[in-house]
Structures are given as C-alpha cells and as structure tokens.
Amino acid sequence: MPIQTVNPYTNKVVKTFEELTDDQLERKIAKAHKTYQSWRNTPLEARARLLQKVAELMREKKAELSRLITLEMGKLIAQSEAEIEMCASVYDYYAKNAAEFLKDRPMKVDSGKAFVRLTSTGIVLAVEPWNYPFNQVARLAAPNIVGGNVVVLKHASNVPQCAAMIEKLFKQAGAPDGVFTNLRIAAKRVAKLAEDQRITGMSLTGSEAAGASFAEAAGRNIKKSVLELGGSDAFxxxxxxxxxLAVEKAIAGRFNNMGQACTSSKRLIVMEAVANTFLQKFKSKIENLKVGDPMDRAAQIGPLSSEEAAKKVVQQVTESVKQGAKILVGGKRIDRQGAFMEFTILTGIKPGMVAYDEEIFGPVASFYRVKTEQQAIELANATRFGLGGSVFSKDVERAVRVANQIDTGMVFINKNVASQPDLPFGGTKYSGYGRELSALGMEEFMNRKLIYVPQIEP
Structure with a gap:
C-alpha cells in the first residue's frame, strides 16, 4: 500500500511519500537506542516538562492539526478539534501524575526491606491506526516517554502527514532527537523490526488479523506486547x-467519527417494553442530517476514511440483507463524490449473519430486541470481542449488576464508552490485552524491579 494522503472527501491523492530505505531505518533505530541511554537518566521533572510543552503546542496549533486530521481521514472538523483537545489532556495528565505513578512501592516482608521500582526498558514500537491519528499515539507515547522509554512510531499509511507532525511537535517542544521517531515504512516491515533486540516493547491498535500477526512476531522474539483490537460493543x-438520554448517547456512541471506532456502540440491545419508543426516536434523530464537506461546520455526515472503507461497509450491509437482515434506514452509498455512506440501522439480525458475527467499522447500528435482562446479557456476550459496553437504567445498582456479567474490559453506566486519561482502556477475548491510560497504562512497558535489602544481623 502506498504511503500517501488521499482526501476521502474528494478521493484525490494530495501527497505521496517515499518509504525509508533500510539504511535510513537502521540509522533511526540506532539513534533512538543511543538517545535512550541518556533519556532514561534524564530527571523526571525534565521529562514531564517535555510533555507539558507538547500539550501547549497542540493547543496553540489546534486549528492546523485539526485540519490535517480532517484532510487525511475525513473526520468532521469539530470532532478533529475535540481529538486534539483530548490528546493534549493525555500529555498533561501524565506530566502531572507521573511522579506519583512512579513512586517506589514498599513490600511487606518478614525481615529486611523490599520495594518495587518501575524502571524504563528501552525502545517501544507503536503501530497505530488512522481513526484517531493523534490521540492513539498520545496514549502510548505520553506514559512511556515520561517514564524514560523512547518511542518509534509506524503509523497507518493513510495519515503520513499526521505522523510526521507528531514527530515535529516533539522536536519543537525540545525533545532530543530519538525520543520520538516517526518511521515511514510499510506494515510488512514490522515483523523484521520485532527481531531487533534494541526494541523492547511492542504495542498495536488495529484489526484482529493485524493483532494476531503482531503478537506472533512479538512472542517469537520474547517481547512484551499490548494489543487493542476490534470491538462489537453492546449498548x-x-x-x-x-x-x-439513551437515544442521545446511542447516536454519539455509534455515529461519532462516522462509526469508525473500536468502542463504537455497534449493537443496540433494547428491552421489548421500550424498544419501539427507543427505535422511533433513534431513527428520527438520524434522518435528514446534512451531508457535506467535513471542513464545513454545518456538515453532520462526512466521508468514511477511504473509498476502500466505504465499499467494505456497504458490502457487509448487503451481505447481511441477503442473509435476512432488514434495512430500516440507509444502507447505501451517498450519490456524490467521496467516500460517503448513509447512516444505517439494521434489524432482524440473527446468528450466522455478517452483521451478527463481524465488526462493522462504519455508520451502521445493529438493533436487537430482547424480552428480559438475562437475554440482554447473553446477547451482549455472544461475540468473540470484549472491548467495551454500556448499560442504561435509572437503577444504578441494577445497571452495575448487569455490567458485572458482561465479558468486556470496560462498561459504562448511562453513557457511551469513551476514552479519558484517568480511566484504563483495553479489552479481553479477541479485543486484545493490556491497558492504556491511567496508572495501569504507565506500567505496561516498565520493568517492575524488586529491590531487596536484607536485615543486617547484629
């Protein structure tokens, strides 16, 4: 796949970039490794100041950075601005809290003294997706860089300018060359990087297939890995x-970012007693929304990230209909230039259908009716994915009881799943393993080093 910016609003190539040669790649890894030797010993206060400066620069350049997101992957401009604000908050969060997260942890021992100290490990390789091109990187970069590691990034091939801009921001903030390095390479070269002993940790956010290949490469080379993969979240x-409230959050949960999020509320599971009311209100809210240029603040529906992405989602809907599902709203491409698709609601979905078994990474809501609370739980768990989920009830204790029975990494009560710096983010089952954000995200690529001082006998 070529490394280029293709504007999904027009499907026209904006800019094309050359891959790094093998020699160029080696020089960048060598530089990162050399920089790590000094960065690991740089005072924590200085590392934290770097993150604060990155956050400041992002806010100062929000208009420029937001337009870059929208240009490369089509996000509505207001949502791109929200991503930049969220991204800056991640850098601020780790700058502020790193000292607390890195404190020595005393151990209870029968004699002597023991404590666990978090220490850096080396170069962390981040393989990141296009759907949140700045924020996905921040979630990995912020805790690792402030913790003393250095980061090399292989970003998605359709957001090369976002990737280059992140490296530029770190340099403008005063980061030594090699603290954060953008690697403009094809995905097929990642497995070779996994063999490099200078790289000590590997993190990927992406598809299930990419995660399996990535984990295999990491395991074969005895490297710690973190995976954040697909999802089919129950709402x-x-x-x-x-x-x-449920309708409002369902629209945000399913259609923000044109439904292109692992934690989108892909399966709406509604009890029969309120199903008709919910569906009528949900349907009326998404009809007659304005389609347009994602740079135009009046637009409510923008393009998907690429022509390929739009074609795949329509194909999944078409196959599901052939298998017996019904289209309540939408289901087709929008007749205009660009990677556009209608907001869609599918009903009558059964096991064995594409819409039941696969993740649909686009603006398609799968609607299910259930008669009982237990049926809702069973349907929520009837997937190989286990990333997030939501439960809506005026009885919070009831909602928490239901949440406890859902096999996912995250459940939100009376809210769609969202990312924020102080909450751990990650899944289970085929949605991956490990955590980003919060104190837990700080630990993934740190060494939990035990230091024991025996009691000296008189």
Whole structure:
C-alpha cells in the first residue's frame, strides 16, 4: 500500500511519500537506542516538562492539526478539534501524575526491606491506526516517554502527514532527537523490526488479523506486547432507562467519527417494553442530517476514511440483507463524490449473519430486541470481542449488576464508552490485552524491579 494522503472527501491523492530505505531505518533505530541511554537518566521533572510543552503546542496549533486530521481521514472538523483537545489532556495528565505513578512501592516482608521500582526498558514500537491519528499515539507515547522509554512510531499509511507532525511537535517542544521517531515504512516491515533486540516493547491498535500477526512476531522474539483490537460493543437499554438520554448517547456512541471506532456502540440491545419508543426516536434523530464537506461546520455526515472503507461497509450491509437482515434506514452509498455512506440501522439480525458475527467499522447500528435482562446479557456476550459496553437504567445498582456479567474490559453506566486519561482502556477475548491510560497504562512497558535489602544481623 502506498504511503500517501488521499482526501476521502474528494478521493484525490494530495501527497505521496517515499518509504525509508533500510539504511535510513537502521540509522533511526540506532539513534533512538543511543538517545535512550541518556533519556532514561534524564530527571523526571525534565521529562514531564517535555510533555507539558507538547500539550501547549497542540493547543496553540489546534486549528492546523485539526485540519490535517480532517484532510487525511475525513473526520468532521469539530470532532478533529475535540481529538486534539483530548490528546493534549493525555500529555498533561501524565506530566502531572507521573511522579506519583512512579513512586517506589514498599513490600511487606518478614525481615529486611523490599520495594518495587518501575524502571524504563528501552525502545517501544507503536503501530497505530488512522481513526484517531493523534490521540492513539498520545496514549502510548505520553506514559512511556515520561517514564524514560523512547518511542518509534509506524503509523497507518493513510495519515503520513499526521505522523510526521507528531514527530515535529516533539522536536519543537525540545525533545532530543530519538525520543520520538516517526518511521515511514510499510506494515510488512514490522515483523523484521520485532527481531531487533534494541526494541523492547511492542504495542498495536488495529484489526484482529493485524493483532494476531503482531503478537506472533512479538512472542517469537520474547517481547512484551499490548494489543487493542476490534470491538462489537453492546449498548444495553433496560426497561427502566431514561430513553431520551439513551437515544442521545446511542447516536454519539455509534455515529461519532462516522462509526469508525473500536468502542463504537455497534449493537443496540433494547428491552421489548421500550424498544419501539427507543427505535422511533433513534431513527428520527438520524434522518435528514446534512451531508457535506467535513471542513464545513454545518456538515453532520462526512466521508468514511477511504473509498476502500466505504465499499467494505456497504458490502457487509448487503451481505447481511441477503442473509435476512432488514434495512430500516440507509444502507447505501451517498450519490456524490467521496467516500460517503448513509447512516444505517439494521434489524432482524440473527446468528450466522455478517452483521451478527463481524465488526462493522462504519455508520451502521445493529438493533436487537430482547424480552428480559438475562437475554440482554447473553446477547451482549455472544461475540468473540470484549472491548467495551454500556448499560442504561435509572437503577444504578441494577445497571452495575448487569455490567458485572458482561465479558468486556470496560462498561459504562448511562453513557457511551469513551476514552479519558484517568480511566484504563483495553479489552479481553479477541479485543486484545493490556491497558492504556491511567496508572495501569504507565506500567505496561516498565520493568517492575524488586529491590531487596536484607536485615543486617547484629
């Protein structure tokens, strides 16, 4: 796949970039390794100041950075601006809290003294996706760089200018060359990087297939890895829920970023007693939305990230309909230039259908009716994925009881799943392993070093 910017609003190539040669790649890895030797010993206060400066620069350049996101992957401009703000908050969060997270942890021992100290490990390789091109990187870069590691990034091939800009921001913030390095290479070269002993940790956010290959390469080379993969999140609406709130959050949860998020509320599971009311309100909210240029603040529906992405989602909908699913709203491409597709609601979905078994990475809501709370739980768990989920009920204790029975890494009560710096983010089952964000995200690529001082006998 060529490394180029293709504007999904026009499907026209904006800019094409050359891959790094093998020699160029080696020089960048060597530089990162050399820089690590000094960066690991740089005072924590200086590392934290670097993150603060990156956050400041991102806010100062928000208009420029937001337009770059929208140009390369089509996100509505207001949502791109929100991503930059969220990204800056991640850098601020780790700058502020790193000292607390890195404190020695005393151990109870029968004699002597023991404590666990988090220490850096080396170069962390980040393989990141296009859907949140700045924020996905921040979640890996911020805790590792402030913790003393250095980061090399292989970003998605369709957001090369975002990738280059992140490296530029670090340099403008005063980072030594090699603290954060953008590697403009094809995905097929990642397995070779995994063999490099200078790289000590590997993190990927992407598809299930990419995750399996990545984990194999990491395991073969005895490297710690973190995977954040696909999701088919259940959005459960119980019979005592605030329906207006549930509809509002379902629209945000499913259609923000044109539905292109691992934690999108892909399966709406609604109890029969409130299903008609919910569906009528949900449907009315998404009809007649304005389609347009994602740079135009009046637009409510923008393009998907690429022509390939739009074609795949339409194909999944078409196959599901052939298998017996029904289209309540949408289901087609929008007749205009660009990677556009209608907001879609599917009903009548059964096991064995594409919409039941696969993740649909686009603006398609799968709607299910259930008669009981237990049926809602069973349907929520009837997937190989286990990333996030939501439960809506006016009875919070009931909602928490249901949440406890859902096999995912995250469940939000009366809210769609969202990312924020102080909450751990990650999944289970085929949605991956490990955590980003919060104190837990700080530890993934740190060494939990035990230091024991025996008691000296008189």
């Amino acid at each position: 459960i609406v119980l019979d005592d829920a605030d329906i207006d």
